[in-house]
Amino acid sequence: MDFEFTPEEEAFRGEVHKFLDENLPAEGGRDPASVAKWNKLVREKRWVGFSWPVEVGGGGGDIMQQVVLKEEMARRKAPPLGSCFMGLAWVGPAIIEYGTEEQKQKFIPDILDGKYQWCTGYSEPDSGSDLASLKCKAVRDGDHYVVNGQKIWTSIAMWSKWMILLVRTSANPDDKHDGITCLLVEMDSDGLEVRPIKNMAGGAMFAEVFFNDLRVPVENRLGDEGQGWRVTISALAHERSGIAEIHGLLRSLEAITELARTCRKNGKPAVEDPGIRRRLVKAGTRIEAMRLNGMRFLTKQLKGEKVGPETSINKLHRAALEIELGELALEIQGSAAPLMKGAADVPDDGRWQTFALSWPEVVIGGGTPNIQKNIIAERILGLPKD
Numbered sequence: 001m002d003f004e005f006t007p008e009e010e011a012f013r014g015e016v017h018k019f020l021d022e023n024l025p026a027e028g029g030r031d032p033a034s035v036a037k038w039n040k041l042v043r044e045k046r047w048v049g050f051s052w053p054v055e056v057g058g059g060g061g062d063i064m065q066q067v068v069l070k071e072e073m074a075r076r077k078a079p080p081l082g083s084c085f086m087g088l089a090w091v092g093p094a095i096i097e098y099g100t101e102e103q104k105q106k107f108i109p110d111i112l113d114g115k116y117q118w119c120t121g122y123s124e125p126d127s128g129s130d131l132a133s134l135k136c137k138a139v140r141d142g143d144h145y146v147v148n149g150q151k152i153w154t155s156i157a158m159w160s161k162w163m164i165l166l167v168r169t170s171a172n173p174d175d176k177h178d179g180i181t182c183l184l185v186e187m188d189s190d191g192l193e194v195r196p197i198k199n200m201a202g203g204a205m206f207a208e209v210f211f212n213d214l215r216v217p218v219e220n221r222l223g224d225e226g227q228g229w230r231v232t233i234s235a236l237a238h239e240r241s242g243i244a245e246i247h248g249l250l251r252s253l254e255a256i257t258e259l260a261r262t263c264r265k266n267g268k269p270a271v272e273d274p275g276i277r278r279r280l281v282k283a284g285t286r287i288e289a290m291r292l293n294g295m296r297f298l299t300k301q302l303k304g305e306k307v308g309p310e311t312s313i314n315k316l317h318r319a320a321l322e323i324e325l326g327e328l329a330l331e332i333q334g335s336a337a338p339l340m341k342g343a344a345d346v347p348d349d350g351r352w353q354t355f356a357l358s359w360p361e362v363v364i365g366g367g368t369p370n371i372q373k374n375i376i377a378e379r380i381l382g383l384p385k386d
């Protein structure tokens with residue numbers, strides 16, 4: 001494996017540095033107007049959807065340039081490239097791969113411009129890990145599908161204009177995977193109701209979504225009828241192929257190390273405590289292991305191969321790290337740990353209390369640790385299916 005960057009890639013890094021020096025809003029001054037200006041500038045640079053084909057308005061950038069771009073953005077703590085998170089992460093790539101020309105023209109520019117949000121209607125009350133057992137039903141009626149059923153844990157459903165939705169179009173038990181179809185649904189349609197769910201950290205960022213004779217035009221089907229599973233696998237591969245996730249973890253580790261410098265344990269700065277130091281170093285080592293594993297996906301991508309089950313290794317490490325870092329931050333705070341945001345004397349304005357209660361977002365969302373272990377056991381280690 002060659003860890004060096006080519007002169008062209010280093011020249012591109014220089015271009016990114018220059019752009020950031022000239023345009024990055026200061027961390028403390030990121031009000032909505034300066035973030036909007038930033039979004040416009042990075043869109044003009046074609047750095048939003050950087051790796052998407054030029055024909056759909058993307059940057060046509062290659063994989064290594066994308067790595068350089070993401071690394072430099074993360075190092076300088078820049079705002080995200082584009083504001084339509086799910087649109088950029090998997091809805092857009094799925095539309096580019098499976099969409100009609102009309103769908104591409106209708107949705108891709110808005111995703112790149114961040115005009116509105118997308119949400120993802122996959123999970124149901126009895127279909128999470130075993131997603132292919134989903135029951136939400138769509139029946140063809142002329143040039144529409146009529147949808148009835150329920151989704152749950154739908155992140156940002158309250159603020160989204162569109163949803164990528166999986167429905168069952170065949171009741172034949174032999175068609176488990178082939179009986180699933182993907183529809184693109186406008187959230188303000190009649191027959192669709194959103195009920196927010198409050199999480200244990202006090203936020204309400206996900207919801208239940210109910211469908212009651214919702215009518216969806218056939219032209220809003222993504223891919224063929226019965227092809228929804230393939231569309232989803234391809235969409236989720238985009239979710240899991242990023243190596244940028246380690247930068248977020250590194251930033252948390254840096255901030256927790258700083259916290260350990262300011263909080264005291266046994267009369268000394270907590271960072272001098274051997275137990276705390278060991279855990280900080282262990283977390284750093286684990287992040288480095290994730291970075292190197294990320295290089296494995298990258299190598300595969302550079303060879304034109306599909307990224308496979310090795311992404312589950314990073315998902316599993318990340319789940320463990322999110323829990324470990326949250327617990328460590330609270331331990332470092334000692335007697336201040338039980339304080340909540342808003343309490344007097346709570347360190348870092350209660351940021352770590354919220355962090356420690358937010359682990360389900362990354363640990364459960366996108367596949368639980370048990371499911372990742374099953375994938376690693378069966379598809380990497382070749383163990384029999386349990």
Ligand SMILES: Cc1cc2nc3c(=O)[nH]c(=O)nc-3n(C[C@H](O)[C@H](O)[C@H](O)COP(=O)(O)OP(=O)(O)OC[C@H]3O[C@@H](n4cnc5c(N)ncnc54)[C@H](O)[C@@H]3O)c2cc1C
Binds near residue numbers: 130152371374
């Ligand atoms: C913060 C957050 C955001 C989310 N956002 C979305 C979203 O936007 N859209 C969406 O569709 N979904 C979303 N989800 C749902 C998420 O995808 C599911 O929660 C996840 O797939 C697990 O499904 P489940 O909750 O039904 O748990 P289950 O599948 O019922 O699992 C329950 C327990 O059983 C274990 N288990 C299940 N099957 C196996 C097995 N075969 N072997 C070993 N153990 C097993 C699991 O590991 C888990 O511990 C979100 C979840 C969270 C927490």
